[in-house]
Amino acid sequence: MSFSLNTKNNKRLIIFALIFVLSFFYFMPTFSPHRSLSHKLQVPSSYQTNEGTQFTFKNLNEDSQQAKILVLTPLKDAVPYLDRYFELLDQTTYPNHLLSLAFLVSDTTDNTIEELHRHAETLQNRFWWNRFHDIRVFHKDFKFDLPNDQRHKYEMQPLRRSVMARSxxxxxxxxxxxxxxxxxxVDVDVxxxxxxxxxxxMAANEDVVVxxxxxxxxxxxxxxxxxxxWQETDQSMEIQKGxxxxxxxxxxxxxxxxxxxxxxxxxxxxxxDYKVPLDGVGATFTLVKAxxxxxxxxxxAYPFHHQVETEGFAKMAKAMGFSVVGLPSYLIYHIQNH
Structure with a gap:
């Protein structure tokens, strides 16, 4: 039987093969083993004017199922928690190819960076439809050494939380x-x-939700x-006056x-889905519209309305007019590690 590239069926096969190969490289996620990388910025759409390039962004509420989410986790001495952390993220029903993961490792005394690379390479070497969009690892030390048995002492909190804010x-x-x-x-020890x-x-459709x-x-x-x-009360506001x-x-x-x-x-x-307005938030698992x-x-990293770090972020977001809410009935769990 002879084979001819001129037949209609063979042309179709070639076209289908090209589409498959291009799709594979387009959707293939990446993992960066480097401490930091520069990236070419991508935007949903753009148009040219005489004054230069202007960008228009898609309305977030039009197609939330296709929204891309950046998952951020600062880390220090995190090796005991990484297995469960990646297991939970991989089990979410949100498509992995719409999730990008990024980590900042700071002042660690264990091999957190090496374990991150091992996990990332294992996850990103799977079939392309099951990978995350990308995984990136950054490293910066803040020269802050606080033993675990000291990390929750009252007198250490302003400094500790300030360094966490910088991170x-x-x-x-x-x-x-x-x-x-x-x-x-997302905290690594949730x-x-x-x-x-x-x-x-995302269904809560709020600017900040926890x-x-x-x-x-x-x-x-x-x-x-x-x-x-938390919410402010009349009594808490009265305390702050002095x-x-x-x-x-x-x-x-x-x-x-x-x-x-x-x-x-x-x-x-x-x-x-019951929502309450909040004046302060933590960041064990906090979703923020970008x-x-x-x-x-x-x-x-400085006192803002008597708060620093995550609670200061909530105060700042509210001062700018953004909504900050919590879901009291929506329960998640943090490991008992102190």
């Missing part, structure tokens, strides 16, 4: 690209959350973990009660 800002500015519609801040969490938080984070206890008891999700501008308020410490209404103390039986960060809301 988040460095990671955000290094990793945020124009293609992302959402930024998800050990349980629903696989639909990205879709569920679930309710509890402690993962062996006895299954309801025990608060993330106390940084404080110095640089005084940092902290939640969950007997040394200085704030009298705020914590989300971990709110009713949890009103439905998973334009909130692009417009300048970041994590203050």
């Amino acid at each position: 988040r800002n460095y990671l955000l500015s290094s990793a945020l690209r124009d293609e992302f519609q959402y930024v998800a801040w 050990v349980r959350y629903p696989p639909t969490i990205f879709e569920d938080l 679930p309710n984070c509890l402690l993962d206890r062996e006895d299954g008891a309801f025990y608060a973990y993330d106390k940084n999700n 404080l110095d501008e640089d005084f940092v308020l902290l939640e969950g410490y007997y040394e200085f009660p704030t009298h705020r209404y914590l989300m971990v103390d709110m009713p949890t039986h009103l439905g998973l 334009n909130v960060h692009r417009e300048g809301a970041n994590f203050p």
Whole structure:
């Protein structure tokens, strides 16, 4: 039987093969083993004018299922938690090819960077339809050495949280690209959350939204973990009138009660989609519309309305007119590591 490139069927086969190869390279995610990289910015659409190139961005609410999410996680001495961290992300129902992961490793004393590379290479060497869009690892030390048994002491919190804010800002500015519609801040030691969490938080359609984070206890008891999700009260606002501008308020410490209404103390039986406005947030798992960060809301490393880091971010976002809400009934769980 002779074979001819001129036959109609063979032409079709060649066209289909070319389409497949081009699609493979277009959708193929990448992993960067480098500490930092420069990237060519990509935008949804652009048009030329006499004054130069102008960009128009897609309305986030038009097609949320195709939104690209940047997952950001600062790390230090994180080796014990990486297996579960990647397992949970890989089990989410949100398409992996729409998720980009970026990490900042700082002041670590273990082989977190090497383990990150190992996990990333394993995940990104799978079939292309099951890979993440990309995985990037950045490294910057802040010369901050605090033993684990000291990390939650009251007197250490302003300095510790200030360094954490610098770390988040460095990671955000290094990793945020124009293609992302959402930024998800995910702690490495969160050990349980629903696989639909990205879709569920996006469905809230708020600028900043957080679930309710509890402690993962062996006895299954309801025990608060993330106390940084809170509402101001009349009493808490009255307390602040007499404080110095640089005084940092902290939640969950007997040394200085704030009298705020914590989300971990709110009713949890009103439905998973029940929303409450918040004035402060943590970042165990926080979904942010990317334009909130692009417009300048970041994590203050200095006292901002008596807050730093994530709670300062919430105060800043609200001052700029963005919505900040929590979902008291939507429970996730953090490991008991202190």
